[in-house]
Amino acid sequence: MKHAAVRLALAAALAAVAAACTVPRPVPPPSQPRLVFSMGPEASDADDHRLVREAPVRMLSSWYNGPGDLAWMTGWRTTVVPDAYRRGFALHLIVWSGDPEGTVSTPYGTACGRAYPLSDRFLADMRELARTFAGTASGPPLYVTLFTEFQTFACTDNQWNPDPRTNNYWRALKDRYLDAVDVFRSTAPNARVSLGWGGWQHRWDSPATGGGRSMFRHFEDVMRASDFQSFQVMHSPDAPGDVRAMTEVLGRYGAVMLAHYKPDHLDADVRDLFTDSSVRALTADGLFAFGFMDAPSVPETGPSFDLVRSAVTRYAR
Numbered sequence: 001m002k003h004a005a006v007r008l009a010l011a012a013a014l015a016a017v018a019a020a021c022t023v024p025r026p027v028p029p030p031s032q033p034r035l036v037f038s039m040g041p042e043a044s045d046a047d048d049h050r051l052v053r054e055a056p057v058r059m060l061s062s063w064y065n066g067p068g069d070l071a072w073m074t075g076w077r078t079t080v081v082p083d084a085y086r087r088g089f090a091l092h093l094i095v096w097s098g099d100p101e102g103t104v105s106t107p108y109g110t111a112c113g114r115a116y117p118l119s120d121r122f123l124a125d126m127r128e129l130a131r132t133f134a135g136t137a138s139g140p141p142l143y144v145t146l147f148t149e150f151q152t153f154a155c156t157d158n159q160w161n162p163d164p165r166t167n168n169y170w171r172a173l174k175d176r177y178l179d180a181v182d183v184f185r186s187t188a189p190n191a192r193v194s195l196g197w198g199g200w201q202h203r204w205d206s207p208a209t210g211g212g213r214s215m216f217r218h219f220e221d222v223m224r225a226s227d228f229q230s231f232q233v234m235h236s237p238d239a240p241g242d243v244r245a246m247t248e249v250l251g252r253y254g255a256v257m258l259a260h261y262k263p264d265h266l267d268a269d270v271r272d273l274f275t276d277s278s279v280r281a282l283t284a285d286g287l288f289a290f291g292f293m294d295a296p297s298v299p300e301t302g303p304s305f306d307l308v309r310s311a312v313t314r315y316a317r
Contacts, residue, residue, distance in 0.1 A: 032276070032314070032315070033276070033279040033280045033282075033283040033315065034283070034315060034316065034317035035279065035283065035287065035288065035289060035290050035315050035316065035317055036058060036059055036090065036288060036289040036290070036316070036317050037055070037056070037057045037058065037059065037289070037290055037291070037292070037312050037316055038057065038058075038059035038060060038061045038090075038092050038289065038290070038291040038292065039051060039052050039057050039059075039060060039061065039291075039292050039294075039295075039298075040060070040061035040062065040063065040092075040094070040260060040291065040292070040293050040294050041061065041062070041063050041293060041294040041295075042061075042062045042063065043060035043061070043062045043076070043080050043081070043084055043089075043091060044062075044076065044080045046060045046061065046062075046295075047060055047084070047089070049295055049298070049300065050300040050301075050305065051292070051298050051300070051305070051308060051309060051312065054309055055308075055309045055312040055313050055316065056312065056313065056316035057312060057316070058088065058089060058090060058316070058317070059089060059090040059091065059092050059143070059289065059291070060084055060089050060090075060091055060092065061091075061092040061093075061094060061259075061260065061291050061293075062091065062092070062093055062094065063094045063096060064093060064094065064095045064096070064129060065096050065097075065098060066096075066097060066098065066099060066116060067116070067121070067125060070125055070128060070129075073129070073132060074128055074129075074131075074132045076132055076133075077131065077132045081132060081133055081134075081135070082135075084140075085135045085136075085139050085140050088140060089140060090140040090141050090142070090143065091133055091135075091140070091141075091142050091143070092142075092143040092144075092145065092257075092259070092289075092291065093129065093133055093142065093143070093144045093145070094145045094148050094196070094259060094260060095126075095129075095144065095145065095146045095147060095148065095196075096147070096148050096149065096196075097114050097116045097117050097147070097153060098114075099114050099115060099116045100114070100115075101113050101114055101153075101154070101155045102115060103165075104118055104169065104172075106118060106168050106169065106171070106172035107172065107175075108167075108168040108171045108172055109164065109165075109168045110165055110168065111154075111165050111166070111168035111169035111172060112154060112155035112156075112165040112166060112169060113153050113154040113155055113166070113169040113173070114153045114154075117147060117153065117173060117176055118169075118172050118173065118176055122176065122180075123176075123179055123180060123183055126180045126183045126184065127183050127187055130183055130184045130187035130188040130191065131187055131188075133188060133191075134187060134188035134189065134190065134191070135188070135189070135190040136189060136190060137189035137190055139190055140190065141190050141191075141192055142184075142188050142190045142191045142192065143192050143193075143194070143228070143230075143257065143289070144184055144191055144192065144193045144194065145194050145195075145196040145230045145257070145259040146177055146180055146181075146193060146194065146195060146196060147173070147177065147195060147196055148196030148198075148230075148232055148259060148260070149196060149197075149198040149232060150173065150195065150196060150197070150198075151197065151198050151201060151215065152198065153169070153173065154166045154169040154170060154173075155169070158198075158200075158201065158211055158212065158215065159206065159209040159210055159211035159212075159215065160209065160210025160211070160214070160215050160218040161209055161210045162209045162211070170218070174219065174221070174222050177195060177222050178222060178225060180193070181193045181225065181226065191227075192227035192228055193226055193227050194226045194227060194228045194229050194230040194257065194259075195219065195222055195223060195226055195229070195230070196230050196231065196232065196259055197229075197230065197231040197232070197246065197250065198231065198232060199231045199232050199233040199234075199236065199242040199243070199246050200236070200242065201213070201215060201216070201231075201246070202242070202245040202246055202249055203242075203245075213249070216249055220253065223250070223253040223254070224253055224254075226253070226254065227254070228254050228255045228256065228257055228288070229250035229251070229253050229254050229255065229256045229257070229286070230250075230256070230257040230258070230259040231246045231250060231256070231257075231258060231259065232258070232259050232260045232261070232293075233246075233258060233260075233261050233262075234260065234261070234262040234293065235262060235263075235264050236263075236264070237264075239261070239263055239264075239265065239269045239273075240269055240272040240273050240278075243258060243261075243273060243282070243287075244281075244282065244285075246258075247282055247285045247286055247287045248285050250286065251285040251286025251287070254286065255286050255287075255288045256285070256286040256287045256288065257287075257288065257289040257290075257291065258287065258289065258290045258291055259291050260291050260292075260293040261290065261291060261292055261293060261297065262293040262294070262296075262297050263297060266297070266298070266299075266304055266307075266308070267303075267304055267307055270307050270308055270311050271307070274311035274314070274315060279315050288317075292308075
């Protein structure tokens with residue numbers, strides 16, 4: 001009995017020492033942050049870009065620039081669109097309006113801005129686009145960026161209320177946006193819709209006119225009614241700064257897409273934006289997708305291509 005007690009005491013002491021000396025099991029690193037990458041400017045040829053062929057780019061972007069595009073684009077309904085969905089691509093439709101600015105009648109009074117978005121035919125055209133790009137509810141999504149760079153559509157840019165005619169235009173545009181959201185949701189079961197901001201809006205503030213950063217709060221209602229948020233960055237002197245700032249602002253209202261990126265300093269931007277810490281911070285703020293605007297945005301040969309391909313391969317969802 002005496003020896004048994006000693007053995008038990010010794011075993012307990014050895015177990016205590018072993019527990020104290022146990023090396024902690026390594027903690028696995030956090031999962032790699034992921035993004036959906038897209039290429040434009042039209043789905044009919046974007047998938048021919050070398051980046052799409054050699055890296056996991058899984059979304060194709062297409063620009064609708066006005067009624068003149070409707071005839072050829074609706075021809076994709078039985079060709080380009082179902083083929084892209086069949087191959088597992090998501091589609092991204094970017095709706096822009098570049099018609100001249102002028103006097104427009106609205107329910108809020110006389111306004112000044114681009115007429116097409118407020119015209120009688122606009123919603124009918126959006127319904128045709130929704131039919132063209134519609135997929136199944138269980139298939140790849142259709143993302144829609146409506147009114148990209150919309151802050152330039154009124155006669156006075158980037159300000160909510162610099163004068164009554166501009167303010168009337170924004171009020172009418174918000175109504176038209178919500179109507180178009182309903183059109184896409186009711187016509188395309190896979191549609192998810194956003195309002196497209198220009199990526200410069202965060203750079204200054206003018207509370208008196210609702211300009212700069214103060215403009216965001218005047219569109220909170222439509223952003224909260226959206227499925228995601230989107231913005232662009234084109235020829236920016238500080239693209240990484242714009243990407244981070246806009247993602248932080250828009251991420252308060254939902255998931256964020258960089259709808260179309262066209263760089264002046266591609267290599268520097270990629271090295272700055274696409275690191276583990278940077279992508280992790282951006283995705284934490286809400287960024288889920290990054291769109292290259294067109295083929296010239298990414299050269300198909302040389303070190304710049306290799307750099308982008310490596311970044312996309314590492315961070316693609």
